[in-house]
Amino acid sequence: MQAETEKAFSVTSTLYFGRKLWKGASLYFNPEMAGGKGISSTLGIAGFPNGETFRIGDPEPVVYVARFFFRQNISLDNEHSELLDDGINQVKEKVSTSRISFTLGKFGMADFFDDNNVSHDPRNDFMNWALMNNGAYDYAANTRGYTYGFVVELIKPKWSLRLGTALMPVYANGPKLDFHYFKTNSETIEWEKRYLLNQHKGTIRLLGYYNVSKAPNYDEVVAAKINGTDTSLDVVNGKKYGGKKIGFGINAEQELSEAVNIFFRFGWNDGKMATWAFAEIDNSLSAGLRIYGSSWKRVEDNIGIAMVSNGISSGHRNFLNAGGYGFMLGDGKLPNYARENIVEIFYQSQIFANLWATVDYQFVNHPAYNHDRGPVHLFAARISVRW
DSSP, X not given: OOSSOOOOOEEEEEOOEEEEEETTEEEEEEEEEEEEOOGGGTOSOSSOSOTTOOSOSOOSOEEEEEXXXXXXXXXXXXXXXXXXXXXXXXXXXXXXXXXXXXXXXXXXXXXXXXXXXXXXXXXXXXXXXXXHTTTTOOOSOOTTSOEEEEEEEEEOSSEEEEEEEEOOBSSTTOSSBOOOTTTXXXXXXXXXXXXXXXXXXXXXXXXXXXXXXSOOBHHHHHHXXXXXXXXXXXXXXXXXXXXXXXXXXEEEEEEOSSSEEEEEEEEEEOOOBOOOSSOSOSEEEXXXXXXXXXXXXXXXXXXXXXXXXXXXXXXXXXXXXTTOBOSSOOOSOOSSBOOEEEEEEEEEEEEETTXXXXXXXXXXXXXXXXXXXXXXEEEEEEEEEOO
């Protein structure tokens, strides 16, 4: 982060195409355009304030393929079914309430895992990286958030179980994916339980993941500098395969009334190996609520209030204090570590039938875990067009 006042602009647009192939099978294609940049070139805050910006140097708008995948549903119960309406990456189809779903191709792991109806989409709700996902979930993705992978889901009326395997980037948060699958990959498992509490919907999700990549070990990198064998402190460009990371997450949402929903997330990873795909966060705790506008006769409007606290492992702290730089963080030293604490508040209002406008404020204390920095005040305005 820079000391002086900054401003930045970003724009993203996605088209969603889906085609039904045969019974239970469909194909999806999402071309996407993205341009602009984040403040301070998307550096200096672990829970970065805009989930729609990427760590890409060129701010010019670029068109690329975000998703291209095949899905097959297999019925497990021919007597009970439900109708899925047309939606984002969902063709209208009748499916069994008990089914197995296979998805193969290019997509975002966050399309399947760590979902949350209260806080998950930076285009339409909270903008912060650590609020759109469990901040400690170093999920497989390239710079723009996509990967090639395979996901299988067992879907039952009251619960679901999903497993996914996907490609990791060649280097930390890099644009290219590493196709040496048997040397580097990411495995994720999640169990989701849906329930009613006093006739109000609730969901809890338990997630675990295991990554193998070229991510270096923080302690080994610092030791190499101390003994003089390698003074680069480079954790972005791994030199060998075999870096292993494990992590887990708890994700819950609960409807309190017709107008109020709350959420909670907790995430942790072992923090031994360098962050390789998502954010430089090794543990994170977040909670918040959405208040919908039915109570003030603005049904499509809503208010969001959330807090998130991010932390890093002792090895990660020592690396930053030794002068190391990750792909997002590094002040040259970190003698006074502190948790990075963030509050985000937004109001979203429907202006016309397909147009929404949002004003957003974020308060960041101890950015990049540095007790000697901050606080930072961030103001944003967002326009969203949907049809």
